Amino acid sequence: MDTRNNSFVRIVEVGARDGLQNEKTLLPPEVKIALVDRLSATGLKTIEATSFVSARWVPQLADAEEVFRRIRKVPGVSYPVLVPNEQGYRAARAVGATDVSVFTAASEAFNRTNINASIADSLTRFQPILEHAKADGVKVRGYVSTVLGCPYQGEVPVADVVSVAKRLYDMGCYEISLGDTIGVGTPAKARAMLLAVAQEVPMHALAVHFHDTYGQALANILACLEEGVRVVDSAVSGTGGCPYAKGATGNVASEDVVYMLEGLGLETGINLDLLVATGAWLAAQLGKPTASRVTRARTAA
Amino acid sequence: MDTRNNSFVRIVEVGARDGLQNEKTLLPPEVKIALVDRLSATGLKTIEATSFVSARWVPQLADAEEVFRRIRKVPGVSYPVLVPNEQGYRAARAVGATDVSVFTAASEAFNRTNINASIADSLTRFQPILEHAKADGVKVRGYVSTVLGCPYQGEVPVADVVSVAKRLYDMGCYEISLGDTIGVGTPAKARAMLLAVAQEVPMHALAVHFHDTYGQALANILACLEEGVRVVDSAVSGTGGCPYAKGATGNVASEDVVYMLEGLGLETGINLDLLVATGAWLAAQLGKPTASRVTRARTAA
Numbered sequence: 001m002d003t004r005n006n007s008f009v010r011i012v013e014v015g016a017r018d019g020l021q022n023e024k025t026l027l028p029p030e031v032k033i034a035l036v037d038r039l040s041a042t043g044l045k046t047i048e049a050t051s052f053v054s055a056r057w058v059p060q061l062a063d064a065e066e067v068f069r070r071i072r073k074v075p076g077v078s079y080p081v082l083v084p085n086e087q088g089y090r091a092a093r094a095v096g097a098t099d100v101s102v103f104t105a106a107s108e109a110f111n112r113t114n115i116n117a118s119i120a121d122s123l124t125r126f127q128p129i130l131e132h133a134k135a136d137g138v139k140v141r142g143y144v145s146t147v148l149g150c151p152y153q154g155e156v157p158v159a160d161v162v163s164v165a166k167r168l169y170d171m172g173c174y175e176i177s178l179g180d181t182i183g184v185g186t187p188a189k190a191r192a193m194l195l196a197v198a199q200e201v202p203m204h205a206l207a208v209h210f211h212d213t214y215g216q217a218l219a220n221i222l223a224c225l226e227e228g229v230r231v232v233d234s235a236v237s238g239t240g241g242c243p244y245a246k247g248a249t250g251n252v253a254s255e256d257v258v259y260m261l262e263g264l265g266l267e268t269g270i271n272l273d274l275l276v277a278t279g280a281w282l283a284a285q286l287g288k289p290t291a292s293r294v295t296r297a298r299t300a301a
Numbered sequence: 302m303d304t305r306n307n308s309f310v311r312i313v314e315v316g317a318r319d320g321l322q323n324e325k326t327l328l329p330p331e332v333k334i335a336l337v338d339r340l341s342a343t344g345l346k347t348i349e350a351t352s353f354v355s356a357r358w359v360p361q362l363a364d365a366e367e368v369f370r371r372i373r374k375v376p377g378v379s380y381p382v383l384v385p386n387e388q389g390y391r392a393a394r395a396v397g398a399t400d401v402s403v404f405t406a407a408s409e410a411f412n413r414t415n416i417n418a419s420i421a422d423s424l425t426r427f428q429p430i431l432e433h434a435k436a437d438g439v440k441v442r443g444y445v446s447t448v449l450g451c452p453y454q455g456e457v458p459v460a461d462v463v464s465v466a467k468r469l470y471d472m473g474c475y476e477i478s479l480g481d482t483i484g485v486g487t488p489a490k491a492r493a494m495l496l497a498v499a500q501e502v503p504m505h506a507l508a509v510h511f512h513d514t515y516g517q518a519l520a521n522i523l524a525c526l527e528e529g530v531r532v533v534d535s536a537v538s539g540t541g542g543c544p545y546a547k548g549a550t551g552n553v554a555s556e557d558v559v560y561m562l563e564g565l566g567l568e569t570g571i572n573l574d575l576l577v578a579t580g581a582w583l584a585a586q587l588g589k590p591t592a593s594r595v596t597r598a599r600t601a602a
Contacts, residue, residue, distance in 0.1 A: 183598075185564070186560070186561050186563075186564020186565060187523050187561065187564070187565060188564060188565045188566060189564060212594060213594060213598045214557065214560055214594050214595050214598055215519060215554070215557040215560075215561075215593070215594030215595060216519060216557075216560070216561055216564070216594075218516060218517060218519060218520040219519040219520045219522070219523045219561060221520070222488050222520045222523055222524065223523065249594065249597070249598070253516070256515065256516040256517075259487070259515055259516075259517070260487050260488065260516075260517055260520060262487075263486070263487020263488070263489060263490060263517070264487060264488060264489045265489060292516070293513060293514060293515050293516030293517075293550065294515050294516060296550070297484075297514045297515055297550070
């Protein structure tokens with residue numbers, strides 16, 4: 001997990017949270033627990049386990065407490081969970097979470113529509129979480145979504161992305177994940193956005209998070225790696241999507257990212273065969289074809 | 302078609318040949334003619350129209366003569382056709398082709414298995430084609446396949462790619478298309494291969510040709526654009542595949558390439574809306590979902 005080693009790229013596996021929360025096929029807790037346990041065996045160092053949001057908003061993750069309690073916590077692996085507010089934070093802590101994530105948008109329109117709060121209000125809501133976390137020795141990751149476009153307002157000024165990322169970092173988040181939620185970005189835009197944020201937040205505290213809606217995710221990741229980013233969010237089997245963007249496909253598939261990184265001579269510590277097997281297994285559980293090209297190629301008859 | 306303008310990228314649309322030849326659903330000539338005519342309307346400057354190979358090997362393109370005769374030839378647009386030998390060259394010329402392509406592999410094993418000839422024999426077979434072409438004022442494009450890996454021999458030494466590309470160029474091909482036939486390449490390997498070839502063949506005479514089997518095509522194209530390549534092969538709707546590589550998906554989708562290039566501020570002269578409409582239409586003709594992420598996103602309900 002040493003991101004100062006320039007040839008090491010840490011993959012933040014978000015399939016069990018960002019992926020599943022947007023999948024319509026509801027999975028039983030046993031499957032989600034098996035998913036996280038399988039992911040733990042691949043060598044991944046950061047596995048987002050679930051989200052302590054209201055079951056009303058995310059029915060798929062209504063079993064967050066059970067899932068978090070029952071996953072095998074492998075020493076050396078982090079299992080962050082998303083918390084929308086203090087209540088979620090307390091629920092996560094009650095089952096022993098030591099890593100949490102908070103989520104806001106760079107687009108005011110997106111935040112108001114989907115979180116029902118202004119960006120400023122979101123940040124205010126995170127303040128007590130960050131204070132508790134500091135006292136509790138809990139690490140907090142900050143997600144900034146819609147960094148390259150918004151389904152409501154269209155363009156999102158880079159200055160707005162920088163401002164939200166800097167606020168979260170200054171509030172105490174150890175890492176800021178920059179998310180192209182609707183997958184519209186292309187490499188030059190992704191690169192420019194990353195470099196602008198890196199003026200205010202150290203590059204080693206930045207992660208990139210791409211969705212593959214327009215097929216651009218790997219190219220965007222390549223451009224950001226070239227600028228020095230060494231933390232990449234992805235989801236095994238490319239699960240997920242954005243319910244607010246028409247035609248939005250899921251997160252970039254972890255298998256495809258790892259395949260590219262290996263080819264680039266970058267280390268991930270991940271066993272690609274085990275990751276492919278996990279992706280194929282998850283796709284079967286969801287009853288849909290995998291969105292990972294690598295898994296499709298490797299498991300073809 | 303001025304590749305010396307550094308912000309212009311010429312797309313060589315290979316869907317009607319490299320794409321369709323590997324599609325199992327046989328299309329009537331009318332559909333192929335409509336496909337090429339639709340592509341001509343998008344602003345594409347180079348549209349590979351068909352292949353004058355034996356119908357025994359490629360049943361899909363048994364109607365090459367009829368298709369070539371009946372497509373609308375738009376002034377300023379080239380319609381190259383693949384010719385495997387002198388007989389194919391004569392057949393192509395008989396219906397008025399002024400641009401042809403020849404095809405060989407960088408992998409000896411691939412060439413022997415699929416073309417039933419050594420690389421040296423293939424090149425010898427092309428010699429009279431290139432001589433006739435010179436006399437006839439016909440342009441010849443050279444394809445080199447398996448440049449980043451072979452389904453039979455595995456690794457393909459870069460020196461072998463350089464050697465075949467240089468031979469074709471020295472024989473008179475105006476452009477050499479470097480193809481990762483089985484889609485296994487990653488950006489650093491693609492970049493290194495391109496740069497090695499560019500030591501012997503001018504960059505402006507090189508094109509890159511990626512298949513998206515492992516999802517790496519756009520990232521590979523990005524890396525090659527960064528090194529100066531300005532000609533990219535792709536197929537509308539991502540049709541095709543490689544019958545010799547298990548799980549091989551098709552060519553990179555033209556729509557996804559154009560979307561990326563537009564985002565990079567590079568010009569293609571192509572109307573993306575018309576290209577997306579053509580891709581969606583072709584997918585419907587083939588009775589399968591489009592492999593283009595852009596077309597999927599843009600045509601989602």
